[in-house]
Structures are given as C-alpha cells and as structure tokens.
Amino acid sequence: NIEENLAQLRESNTYDSEKAFQLIQDLQERLDEFVSNEQKAQFYIQKSYFYILKSENQKAKRPLELLLQLPGVSEDTRLAAYSLLSQVFMSLNQYQDAFNHLFEALSIVPKISDEALQFNSYYAAANVFVELEAYDEALEYALKARDIALAMNDNPDQCYSKALIANIFLFQNSQHDHEDRLKEAIDFCKGLNLTVVDAYLYKNLALNYFNHEQLEQSELAYNTALKKSAETGYLPEILQMKLGLARIYLRKGELEKAKANIDEILQEPALQEAGMNRKEATELLAKYYEMNESYVEAYDALSMLAEIQDKMLTLQANKNLAYQKVKYAHLDQNAQIQILDHKNKLLELTHQVEEQSKRNFQLLSVIVLILLSGISLWLWRVKKQKERYQRLSQIDDLTNTLNRRYALKLAHEVHHESLINKSHYCVIIFDLDYFKTVNDKYGHAMGDWVLTKVSQCVKEQMRAVDVFGRLGGEEFIVVLPQCNSADAKKFIERCVKCFKDIEHAKLPDDFEITASFGVAAKTNGESLEELIIEADNAMYKAKRNGRNQIQIY
Ligand SMILES: Nc1nc2c(ncn2[C@@H]2O[C@H](COP(=O)(O)OP(=O)(O)OP(=O)(O)O)[C@@H](O)[C@H]2O)c(=O)[nH]1
Numbered sequence: 001n002i003e004e005n006l007a008q009l010r011e012s013n014t015y016d017s018e019k020a021f022q023l024i025q026d027l028q029e030r031l032d033e034f035v036s037n038e039q040k041a042q043f044y045i046q047k048s049y050f051y052i053l054k055s056e057n058q059k060a061k062r063p064l065e066l067l068l069q070l071p072g073v074s075e076d077t078r079l080a081a082y083s084l085l086s087q088v089f090m091s092l093n094q095y096q097d098a099f100n101h102l103f104e105a106l107s108i109v110p111k112i113s114d115e116a117l118q119f120n121s122y123y124a125a126a127n128v129f130v131e132l133e134a135y136d137e138a139l140e141y142a143l144k145a146r147d148i149a150l151a152m153n154d155n156p157d158q159c160y161s162k163a164l165i166a167n168i169f170l171f172q173n174s175q176h177d178h179e180d181r182l183k184e185a186i187d188f189c190k191g192l193n194l195t196v197v198d199a200y201l202y203k204n205l206a207l208n209y210f211n212h213e214q215l216e217q218s219e220l221a222y223n224t225a226l227k228k229s230a231e232t233g234y235l236p237e238i239l240q241m242k243l244g245l246a247r248i249y250l251r252k253g254e255l256e257k258a259k260a261n262i263d264e265i266l267q268e269p270a271l272q273e274a275g276m277n278r279k280e281a282t283e284l285l286a287k288y289y290e291m292n293e294s295y296v297e298a299y300d301a302l303s304m305l306a307e308i309q310d311k312m313l314t315l316q317a318n319k320n321l322a323y324q325k326v327k328y329a330h331l332d333q334n335a336q337i338q339i340l341d342h343k344n345k346l347l348e349l350t351h352q353v354e355e356q357s358k359r360n361f362q363l364l365s366v367i368v369l370i371l372l373s374g375i376s377l378w379l380w381r382v383k384k385q386k387e388r389y390q391r392l393s394q395i396d397d398l399t400n401t402l403n404r405r406y407a408l409k410l411a412h413e414v415h416h417e418s419l420i421n422k423s424h425y426c427v428i429i430f431d432l433d434y435f436k437t438v439n440d441k442y443g444h445a446m447g448d449w450v451l452t453k454v455s456q457c458v459k460e461q462m463r464a465v466d467v468f469g470r471l472g473g474e475e476f477i478v479v480l481p482q483c484n485s486a487d488a489k490k491f492i493e494r495c496v497k498c499f500k501d502i503e504h505a506k507l508p509d510d511f512e513i514t515a516s517f518g519v520a521a522k523t524n525g526e527s528l529e530e531l532i533i534e535a536d537n538a539m540y541k542a543k544r545n546g547r548n549q550i551q552i553y
Pocket residue numbers: 398431432433434435436437439443444445446447448451472473474543547
C-alpha cells in the first residue's frame with residue numbers, strides 16, 4: 001500500500017501537484033507503517049522534490065537532511081539526496097553547502113550502477129554549473145549526462161540533455177552553436193511529448209519571433225510555453241514566460257496587460273530576492289512607468305533595479321568565491337586521498353616485497369638444504385666407495401681374509417714394531433693338502449667353500465694384533481707378534497682342531513681337511529723376507545714328510 005502511494009506520489013509530483021500534496025500529508029502521518037529506511041528515504045526524496053518544484057526551498061531541505069541521517073540507505077538514494085540538497089542550497093544562496101553537496105554527489109556517481117540516477121546527477125550538476133556561470137563545467141557534465149542517456153537508449157533523457165546543451169551554448173553567447181544544437185534538440189524531441197522540453201522549446205521559439213519583431217507569433221508561442229510550464233509547475237520557467245509576454249505587451253503598447261503580468265511576477269511569494277526574474281521584472285516595471293510617463297515611479301523602479309543588481313553581483317561574487325573554496329578544498333582532499341592511496345600502494349608493495357623475500361629466503365634455504373644433503377650424500381657415497389675400494393684392495397674376496405699384498409704390508413709393520421720393541425714374532429705359512437682332489441672330485445664350488453671355512457677357523461683363533469692373509473690358491477700366511485715357535489705350534493694345533501670340526505654335511509665322511517704348516521720364528525736379525533722363505537721351506541718340508549703336520553724351521 002505504501003509502495004503504491006509512493007508510486008502515485010512520484011507521478012503526481014510531475015502532473016498533479018494538489019494530489020501530490022494530499023499524498024504527502026497522508027504518508028507523513030503513516031511513517032510508522034514504512035517497512036524500511038530505504039522506503040522512508042524514497043518518501044523524503046519525493047517530499048523534497050515537491051517543494052523544490054514549488055520553489056519552497058527551506059521546506060525542501062529538511063526531508064533530505066533527515067534522509068541523510070537514516071542508516072542503511074542505498075548509495076543510489078544517498079546520491080539522489082546529495083544532488084537535490086545541492087540544488088536546494090543553491091536556491092537558498094548557501095553556496096558553500098551547495099557545492100559541498102554537489103561534490104559529494106559527484107564523488108558517488110561513478111560508484112553506482114543505476115544509469116538513470118547517474119544521468120540525473122550529471123544533469124543536475126550541469127544545471128548547478130549553469131547557475132554558477134561555470135559554463136565549461138556545465139557543458140562537461142551535460143555531455144556526460146547525454147552520453148549516459150545515449151548508452152541507455154533513453155530518448156526523453158537524450159532530449160533533456162540535448163536541450164540543456166543548447167541552452168548552455170546560449171548562455172555562453174555562442175549564437176551559432178546554440179542555434180545548431182537547438183535545431184538538433186527540436187528534431188530529436190519532436191513527438192516525444194515531453195512537457196518541460198516542449199515549454200523550453202516554445203520559449204526559445206517565442207524569443208526568436210520577438211527578436212525578429214514577429215510579436216503576434218511570439219505571443220502565441222509564449223502562451224503555449226506558459227501553458228506547458230504551468231502543467232509542469234516549474235515556477236522559474238513560468239515566470240520566464242510571463243516576462244516574455246510582458247515584454248511583448250510593452251512593445252505593442254498594451255501597457256496595462258504588461259503591468260498585470262509584471263505585478264503577477266513581482267507578487268509571486270517564491271520569487272527569488274536577487275534573482276534574474278526579479279531583475280528582469282523590475283527592469284520591465286521601470287520601462288512601464290517610463291512609457292506611462294510616471295517618472296517618479298520609474299526612478300524608484302530603477303533604484304530598486306540598481307539594488308537588485310548590486311545584490312546579484314554580491315551573490316554572484318559570493319557564489320564564485322564559495323565555489324572556488326569548495327573546489328580547491330576538494331582538489332586538496334583528492335590530492336590527499338591520492339597521496340594516501342599512493343602510500344597504501346607503497347605499503348602494499350613493501351609488504352609484497354617482504355613476502356617475496358621471505359619466500360625467496362625459504363626457497364633458498366630449501367635449495368641450500370637440498371644442495372647440502374646432496375653434497376653430504378655424495379661425500380658419504382665417495383667415502384663408502386673409497387672404503388669399498390680400500391677393502392677391495394686389501395681383502396681377498398672369497399675368503400674375506402687379507403690379500404697377499406696387504407697381508408705382507410701388515411707383516412712388514414709387525415716386523416718394524418719388533419725391531420723397535422726388540423720383540424719376537426712368528427711367521428706361519430700353510431697350504432691345504434690335496435686340494436686339487438677336492439676341486440676335481442666335488443667341484444670348484446666345494447673347493448671355494450672349503451677355503452672359506454678354513455679361513456674362518458684361522459680367524460677364530462687369532463688375536464687382534466695377529467695378521468692373517470691368503471697368499472694365493474690354497475696357501476695362507478699367519479704372522480703372530482710377540483710369539484715364539486711354541487706359541488705358533490699351539491696356535492696351529494687349535495687351527496687343525498677347528499679344521500677337523502668343519503661340518504662335513506657337504507663332504508663325504510671319509511674326507512678330512514688337513515694342511516701342511518711351516519713355521520719360522522724371528523730370533524735374531526732376520527728380515528721378514530728371510531722369515532717367509534724359511535717358513536715356506538718348512539711348509540714344503542711338511543709336504544714332503546707326508547703332509548698334515550707342522551715343521552718348524
Ligand atoms: N676351488 C678353488 N680352487 C683353487 C683356488 N685356487 C687354486 N685352486 C686349486 O687348488 C689346486 C692346487 O693344487 P696343487 O697345487 O696341485 O696342490 P694340491 O692338490 O693341494 O696338492 P698338495 O699341495 O701337493 O697337497 C689346483 O687344482 C687349483 O686349481 C680357488 O680359489 N678355489
């Protein structure tokens with residue numbers, strides 16, 4: 001119901017001001033029934049608009065101020081409020097407020113999506129700039145409004161903006177541009193049935209006739225324009241038509257008719273004190289008295305005219321000053337906002353850079369870690385490889401005992417120690433008996449197995465300082481530091497026992513692992529090589545003597 005009444009109010013505001021007044025009274029009493037602040041805001045807009053049309057600007061101001069205090073009102077509606085308030089303040093000659101609200105409105109415009117409202121705002125702004133005689137700005141915003149109307153494909157709005165553009169050129173005294181644009185507007189608006197624009201166009205037509213002394217046609221056009229303006233109820237335009245008519249009557253010498261029109265204008269309660277319409281009406285009044293030969297009244301009227309002009313000049317000066325002040329305040333504000341924006345961007349960038357370097361650092365750490373692990377792994381592998389090579393170069397693969405070369409090297413060290421400590425040591429060389437038979441009878445793999453087992457046996461009897469190695473084939477060497485031949489003998493006996501105990505699961509029962517041992521002990525200054533030869537000789541002696549025995553050199 002409220003929504004319906006609001007729609008009716010919107011319509012009546014343009015076509016039926018009495019009905020609009022009734023609706024406003026009614027809705028004002030039912031404010032409690034409104035469902036949202038947005039709905040209330042819509043009502044305030046229409047209420048204010050009603051008073052604006054009646055030029056009752058003080059009354060138009062309050063609803064808009066109430067609206068701007070309401071929380072939760074959409075940007076679109078706030079924009080409309082700022083826009084209207086700006087117009088209201090302008091009419092009240094409160095220019096600084098007017099411009100502040102205008103700039104406020106213009107700063108919201110790009111943020112909203114409602115193109116119709118964008119149009120209205122630019123259109124209203126253009127009108128304010130016209131009022132301010134800032135025609136370049138007026139044209140800028142009128143063109144913006146026209147572009148939006150064009151984009152919306154909205155013919156009435158295109159018509160309004162085209163008419164306004166033509167008007168601006170008139171004010172700018174660009175006669176040529178004005179006529180071109182006027183023609184364009186008339187062509188475009190033809191048939192659209194827009195009362196406001198029709199009134200405006202008729203007024204222009206009337207003015208043209210008047211300038212060409214075609215007074216009858218001019219009067220007719222003004223009357224039509226007046227009728228159209230009366231329909232819209234827009235007072236400043238109505239007064240313009242009445243002024244035009246008064247001018248015609250004076251020219252035609254119909255003085256009383258002229259006077260009636262002039263009086264009507266001057267007695268209009270909403271007539272602005274120091275406005276263009278009062279000025280022109282007073283001018284015509286002076287002319288009327290002059291033509292009537294009432295020179296005293298004419299003089300009074302002229303004095304009044306001078307006063308109005310003075311006031312208008314002061315107002316215009318104030319208006320310009322206020323405009324410049326607000327404009328520069330806003331420029332300053334915008335500059336500061338830009339500086340803040342830059343600062344914010346800078347902070348954001350710094351933050352990004354910090355984040356990036358943090359990420360880079362993390363990445364670097366990971367890379368370093370990976371590299372370090374890689375290097376460590378590589379070093380470990382190299383170490384292992386080295387160890388493996390070292391082992392390979394020192395160990396006999398099959399028996400896992402020292403190989404010949406390394407065993408002899410360690411034997412040399414034992415020899416060297418014995419020289420330093422003046423101690424004894426023994427060299428044992430032993431060779432397995434009839435080993436060829438093992439290979440021949442039971443296969444080479446069995447031979448290998450026997451070699452491994454025999455080595456294990458010897459190792460089990462050894463001390464940590466003893467040296468044991470494979471000289472080749474089935475021949476081995478043992479070096480026992482700090483030992484004499486008796487010790488060596490005992491050692492060999494332990495080995496022999498172990499050979500006997502080697503599990504015979506894989507060998508036939510009658511097969512026995514035996515070896516021939518040769519021992520050489522260092523007693524005097526023998527060299528290692530001499531000892532090895534002596535042990536070898538002893539071992540051969542053991543072979544010759546029937547094997548499976550120990551021979552001490
Ligand atoms: N299975 C195996 N056999 C080997 C290895 N090295 C040498 N032999 C064999 O050992 C045998 C040595 O034979 P010989 O030198 O004739 O001596 P033997 O048969 O042990 O006889 P005596 O030494 O005189 O008691 C040869 O048949 C070699 O092939 C080895 O690593 N594994």
